[in-house]
Amino acid sequence: MDTIVTPRHVGILTSGGDCPGLNAAIRGIVRAGHAMGIRFTGFRDGFRGLVHDRTMELDDAILSGILTNGGTILGTSRDKPHRMMIGGKMQDMTGAIVDTYRRHHLDALVCLGGGGTQKNALHLKQAGLNILTLPKTIDNDVALTDITFGFDTALGIATEAIDRLHSTATSHRRIIVVEIMGHRAGWLALGAGIAGGADVILIPEIPYDIDKVTASIRARTLAGKRFSIVAVAEGAMSLEEAAKTEALVRKLDNATSKAEKKKAADKLTALQEAHVEHTVRLTRRLEEMVGQEARLTILGHLQRGGTPSAGDRVLATQLGTRCAELLRDGVSGVMVAARNGGAEPVPLEEVAGQKKLVPRDHPWVTAARLVGASFGD
Numbered sequence: 001m002d003t004i005v006t007p008r009h010v011g012i013l014t015s016g017g018d019c020p021g022l023n024a025a026i027r028g029i030v031r032a033g034h035a036m037g038i039r040f041t042g043f044r045d046g047f048r049g050l051v052h053d054r055t056m057e058l059d060d061a062i063l064s065g066i067l068t069n070g071g072t073i074l075g076t077s078r079d080k081p082h083r084m085m086i087g088g089k090m091q092d093m094t095g096a097i098v099d100t101y102r103r104h105h106l107d108a109l110v111c112l113g114g115g116g117t118q119k120n121a122l123h124l125k126q127a128g129l130n131i132l133t134l135p136k137t138i139d140n141d142v143a144l145t146d147i148t149f150g151f152d153t154a155l156g157i158a159t160e161a162i163d164r165l166h167s168t169a170t171s172h173r174r175i176i177v178v179e180i181m182g183h184r185a186g187w188l189a190l191g192a193g194i195a196g197g198a199d200v201i202l203i204p205e206i207p208y209d210i211d212k213v214t215a216s217i218r219a220r221t222l223a224g225k226r227f228s229i230v231a232v233a234e235g236a237m238s239l240e241e242a243a244k245t246e247a248l249v250r251k252l253d254n255a256t257s258k259a260e261k262k263k264a265a266d267k268l269t270a271l272q273e274a275h276v277e278h279t280v281r282l283t284r285r286l287e288e289m290v291g292q293e294a295r296l297t298i299l300g301h302l303q304r305g306g307t308p309s310a311g312d313r314v315l316a317t318q319l320g321t322r323c324a325e326l327l328r329d330g331v332s333g334v335m336v337a338a339r340n341g342g343a344e345p346v347p348l349e350e351v352a353g354q355k356k357l358v359p360r361d362h363p364w365v366t367a368a369r370l371v372g373a374s375f376g377d
C-alpha cells in the first residue's frame with residue numbers, strides 16, 4: 001500500500017468483460033470524490049482509451065440516471081497495456097499510457113475490472129503510476145474479496161433461467177443441460193444450481209465422471225421423476241479432460257524453448273475455450289447413455305446484460321465510495337475489496353495473478369449435496 005498526497009485529478013476506466021454494477025461504482029466514486037474536491041476524467045474502452053487519449057469528463061450531469069443502467073458508460077475492452085493490437089501489430093503500450101497519465105496531470109488512476117485487470121493494474125503501478133482498483137465480474141473469481149459486483153445480478157438471471165427450464169423439461173420428460181458462465185470458476189453455476197434446484201451441478205473445481213452423472217439421472221427416473229436439470233459451468237471438465245489439462249499445464253511449466261511453451265499454451269487455451277463443443281458433446285452423451293431426450297440451453301451474454309440487482313448496486317456504491325475515501329486519504333496501489341461486510345484496501349501485489357476458485361468443501365457444495373444434487377464425483 002502506498003501513500004501519496006490527496007489527489008486533485010483522477011482518471012477512471014473500466015476493463016475486461018462488462019457487468020451490471022459498473023455504472024453504480026463509477027457514480028459512487030465520482031459523487032463521493034466530487035464532494036471531496038477531486039476532479040475525474042473517464043478513459044473510454046479500457047486501457048486502449050489511455051493509449052488513444054479517448055476521454056470523457058465525469059461531471060455531475062453525466063452521473064444522472066446511470067445507477068440503474070447495465071454495462072459501462074465508459075465502454076470497455078480486454079486490451080492489456082503491455083500487449084495491445086495497434087495497427088495490426090501486438091505492441092507494448094505501457095510507455096504511451098504513462099505519457100497520457102502525465103500529460104493529463106493525473107494524480108491517480110482507478111481501474112474497475114476482474115482478475116486480468118488486477119494484473120494490468122499492478123503492471124502500471126510498477127511503471128510508476130498511482131493505481132487503485134475495484135473488483136468486478138460476474139464470475140466472482142477475484143482473490144481476496146468476499147464477492148465481486150456483477151455476480152449477484154448474473155446469479156439472479158441464471159436462476160430465473162433454471163426456474164423457467166423446469167416447466168418445459170417436465171412437460172416433455174427431458175434432460176435439460178444449461179451452460180452457465182463463470183470462466184474457469186464454478187461460483188455462478190453452483191449458486192444458480194442451488195437456487196434453481198438443479199439436479200446435477202458440474203463445475204471446473206470438481207471434475208466429473210460421466211458414468212456417475214448418468215447414474216444420478218437414471219436414479220431420478222427410477223424414483224418417478226419426469227425430468228432432470230443439469231447446470232454446467234462453462235469451465236466444467238470430465239475427469240479425462242482434467243487429466244489432459246493437467247498434463248498440458250505440466251508441459252507448459254517444463255517447456256525449455258519458446259516454441260515448446262507456445263505450443264503447450266495454444267493447446268491449453270484451445271482445450272479450455274472449447275466450452276460450447278464440450279457442452280454439446282455432454283448433452284449428446286447424456287441423451288445416448290440415459291436413453292432420454294436431451295436439450296441444451298447456453299445462457300451466454302444474457303447473464304451479463306441489463307439492470308444491476310439491488311445487491312450489486314449496494315455493493316458497487318459501497319466499494320466506489322470507499323475508493324473515494326481512500327483517494328482522499330492518499331492511499332494507492334490497492335484493490336478496494338469487500339471484506340466482512342465492509343470495504344478494505346488490499347495490496348495489488350497480493351491480488352494480481354491469484355484466482356478465487358470454489359473449494360471442494362465449500363459450504364455451498366455441502367448444501368447442494370445435502371439437498372441431493374450430484375456433482376458427478
Ligand code: F6P
Nearest residue numbers: 017114137138139181182183304
Ligand atoms: O469474465 C466474464 C465472462 O463473462 C466469463 O464468464 C466468460 O468466460 C467471458 O467473460 C466471456 O467473454 P467475452 O465477453 O469476451 O466473450
